[in-house]
Amino acid sequence: MSSGKHSWLLWLFYFIVFELIVFFGLQWLLSGMGMSNQLQPENTVVPNWVKAVTFILLYILLLLFMVMLISNTVPSKHRTQLMRWVYLALIGMVVMLFLLF
Secondary structure (H helix, E strand, O other), X not given: OOOOXXXXXXXXXXXXXXXXXXXXXXXXXXXXXXXXXXXXXXOOHHHHHHHHHHHHHHHHHHHHHHHHHHHHHOOHHHHHHHHHHHHHHHXXXXXXXXXXX
């Protein structure tokens, strides 16, 4: 995590690749859960709620794993920068939830 514009762009690329892999992986993994047609006479809240909660839990688990992995590999002076990426990932999780349904 050295300073510089190119280093920041490289970490941004890694972040975007991580987000895409996690989103499409979880979308594939959770494809059998929930109901895609929300305009039904039956209640679709419970199956979709289970899908949303499962997505959130798995996403946070993967995020925590990556934070532990990266924080053990970078020098201690750069660990404070890691939290910016975590906050950005949590905001991205909300966006991915909307795209999931």
